């Protein structure tokens with residue numbers, strides 16, 4: 482897919498104020514500092530589109546970016562920020578879980594995993610939560626430019642092993658670097674295919690009041 486346009490639409494702290502759920506949407510989520518905002522800039526080819534920072538906890542709101550005037554990328558605040566208080570963490574959980582669980586136009590959750598780290602409990606727990614909710618997700622291993630491809634493969638094998646404790650199979654995954662653009666085409670191609678099957682959800686009541694049918 483060629484990205485012809487990418488524009489910032491809105492930042493939200495309330496799920497009730499999101500844009501109408503009438504366009505296919507892809508949420509980028511993962512631990513604080515994993516590289517969500519950087520990957521969004523790489524995918525869109527716009528350097529300053531999503532704000533990045535060396536300090537974890539930069540993205541605090543749900544940010545919508547409209548791509549090619551037809552689908553959304555959503556940048557979410559990172560989870561597992563060590564210095565966040567218990568209250569802040571609980572607030573994050575509620576806010577993000579409500580968004581993920583209720584957003585009818587959400588096509589796929591892109592779960593970013595730092596390729597250099599041992600499998601992290603918080604990432605596995607988050608994948609398990611997505612699995613329990615029946616939400617589609619893929620894994621995106623980030624920052625692979627920082628190590629050899631052998632190390633990356635070993636890291637992915639470890640993550641796969643940890644995930645298979647609760648899942649029957651490894652979800653689809655991508656190997657990426659925002660430095661070298663590795664994985665960019667593959668992710669855009671994946672989104673392109675999913676977009677082609679998108680149908681605008683039919684609402685019976687207010688979309689935000691109606692729970693997802695289990």
Ligand SMILES: Nc1nc2c(ncn2[C@@H]2O[C@H](COP(=O)(O)OP(=O)(O)OP(=O)(O)O)[C@@H](O)[C@H]2O)c(=O)[nH]1
Nearest residue numbers: 513514515516517518519533534538539540559659
């Ligand atoms: N070498 C390298 N550095 C990266 C890559 N992706 C991100 N970074 C760096 O990692 C840091 C965090 O990147 P962000 O994109 O802001 O991370 P984030 O996940 O959006 O962080 P929060 O918004 O705080 O949750 C920045 O210093 C980036 O330059 C990558 O693929 N390779």
Ligand SMILES: [Mg+2]
Nearest residue numbers: 517518539540
């Ligand atoms: Mg960010």
